[in-house]
Amino acid sequence: MISIEKIEETALTLMDKAAIEIPQDYLDGLKAAASTEDGDLSSFVLQAMLENYEAAKEDRRAMCGDTGVPRWFVKMGNETQIEGGPIALEAALRRATAKATNGVPLRPNRVHPLWRTDHNNNVGIGAPEIEYGYEPGGEWIDLITVHKGGLFGSDYRMLFPSDGIEGIKRFYLDSLMAFGKRGLACQPAIIGIGLGGSKDICMTLGKRASVLRTVGSRNSDPKIAEMEDEFKELGNSIGMGAMGFVGKSMVVDCNIEVGYCHTGGMPMSVHAFCLSSRRAVARIHSDGTVEHRTDPDWFTDYQRRDTVEWNPVREAAE
Amino acid sequence: MKPREIDLSTTPTDEDIAALKLGDVVYLNGLLYTAREGVYMRALEKQANIPMELPSQSAANFHCSPAARVNDDGTFDMGAVTATASFRFAKWLPEWMQKTGAKLIIGKGGMTSKDYKSYFVPNGAIYLSTVGYGTGALLGRGIEKVEAVHWVDELGLAQAMWVIKCNRMGPFIVASDLNGDCLFERENEKIAQNIERVYEGTRPATLKRYGETDDRSDEVI
Numbered sequence A: 001m002i003s004i005e006k007i008e009e010t011a012l013t014l015m016d017k018a019a020i021e022i023p024q025d026y027l028d029g030l031k032a033a034a035s036t037e038d039g040d041l042s043s044f045v046l047q048a049m050l051e052n053y054e055a056a057k058e059d060r061r062a063m064c065g066d067t068g069v070p071r072w073f074v075k076m077g078n079e080t081q082i083e084g085g086p087i088a089l090e091a092a093l094r095r096a097t098a099k100a101t102n103g104v105p106l107r108p109n110r111v112h113p114l115w116r117t118d119h120n121n122n123v124g125i126g127a128p129e130i131e132y133g134y135e136p137g138g139e140w141i142d143l144i145t146v147h148k149g150g151l152f153g154s155d156y157r158m159l160f161p162s163d164g165i166e167g168i169k170r171f172y173l174d175s176l177m178a179f180g181k182r183g184l185a186c187q188p189a190i191i192g193i194g195l196g197g198s199k200d201i202c203m204t205l206g207k208r209a210s211v212l213r214t215v216g217s218r219n220s221d222p223k224i225a226e227m228e229d230e231f232k233e234l235g236n237s238i239g240m241g242a243m244g245f246v247g248k249s250m251v252v253d254c255n256i257e258v259g260y261c262h263t264g265g266m267p268m269s270v271h272a273f274c275l276s277s278r279r280a281v282a283r284i285h286s287d288g289t290v291e292h293r294t295d296p297d298w299f300t301d302y303q304r305r306d307t308v309e310w311n312p313v314r315e316a317a318e
Numbered sequence B: 001m002k003p004r005e006i007d008l009s010t011t012p013t014d015e016d017i018a019a020l021k022l023g024d025v026v027y028l029n030g031l032l033y034t035a036r037e038g039v040y041m042r043a044l045e046k047q048a049n050i051p052m053e054l055p056s057q058s059a060a061n062f063h064c065s066p067a068a069r070v071n072d073d074g075t076f077d078m079g080a081v082t083a084t085a086s087f088r089f090a091k092w093l094p095e096w097m098q099k100t101g102a103k104l105i106i107g108k109g110g111m112t113s114k115d116y117k118s119y120f121v122p123n124g125a126i127y128l129s130t131v132g133y134g135t136g137a138l139l140g141r142g143i144e145k146v147e148a149v150h151w152v153d154e155l156g157l158a159q160a161m162w163v164i165k166c167n168r169m170g171p172f173i174v175a176s177d178l179n180g181d182c183l184f185e186r187e188n189e190k191i192a193q194n195i196e197r198v199y200e201g202t203r204p205a206t207l208k209r210y211g212e213t214d215d216r217s218d219e220v221i
């Protein structure tokens, strides 16, 4: 049984970490980009960003004044029990979100879409989003918070099988061109591409590819992994860098996730996780120990399974 | 080549502004205020009295909402500040400039050279872009003090009019000049030369969309 107090306390720490500490994988990616960038203005911007991450950590202040829209991804082992059940869990995550908004402080970004009313705590209808995943075996809960920023940089399009890889590349480049100009996407970004699924799941896949996979990770399908390398390269060959200035650092990494879709279509979504690629993760075990990390490790073999039953032992033997 | 660095007052003289070149890096001293759609609508459409002396106190309008907290004793703490995309405010800016004498518009992404030529230049104003744009923590360090916040009850923390005393707040990049030239458009033009090559081996989508352009030198703003 995992205590609700432990969950809320951990969630509060995660909110703080996400807002302030840039994940190491993104930082390493940005440093690599900075070392090869030769555009004058782009280089200046990347250096300023690197200084900004330091300032945020030193002062314990949010790395970006737009602290995005805090949300939660929750994953559990199959045997996990939570004190008070799922309702208590959701209440704890909502409380932590509200408290951290006032505590860090974060910007109270969440408003009603029509009335623009603001609770000043980032909580409201459907906010924060809480999404779930499960893993076979184990008694633990992973709390993942993502503070995604950016009104720009995401797009969806229904492509068709006849559009092929050339069509996928075109839509990818179009998204980068459209939102990279003037740096609207706050690049260099982790670009996530969702391919397949139904419309909503296509968006979800792309979003998760950008926010739940780290810089340097590769899809377990080797052919998709090759595409990821190729697309990263392609995005960086546009000639556009940070803020849309001449340069070559547009894409820190490109992650692709797929889902089975309708036989007639090939839906595609593109998402950009910005210069403030904020995510923080902790695993709480049933004995109350907490391990912090920055890799959500969301896309396990189980999450990407394509069979009716889950039977890894038999599959491994085949 | 490193960009040139300049210290600038938030109530700059015409000469100060004329001396700025596209791509210069600027640090600000003095009072600046935040104003975005909430403030514009309240001041311009609802004709509410602006609670500051403008431009004598400040000629610097920041398109921003800070990450801030109101303490129990009524004081404020401000953590990080970051700009929001300015092109959305083109609708209100000409009237705002006339009314307030704003000379420095600070934000994300800049405006078009058409905006600059039609109402920035006649008002002697230029655009400063934040850097990155996520340099909120660095900008936060440049806040000496939160002088006041107006219209919190009416507009909420994010849309309120924050008045900030800056001490070498920056960096910002000069994104327009008194010719009405636009830094971002200059960069776009250079990048455009490469577009054809990058798009080789791609194909247009089978299903078209209304309003679609195939001219990649276009912008979407």
Ligand code: SF4
Pocket (backbone or CB within 6 Å): A064, A065, A066, A067, A068, A148, A149, A150, A151, A185, A186, A274, A275, A276, B082, B083, B132, B133, B134
């Ligand atoms: S997109 Fe990211 S870096 Fe840019 S302003 Fe928003 S949160 Fe900050």
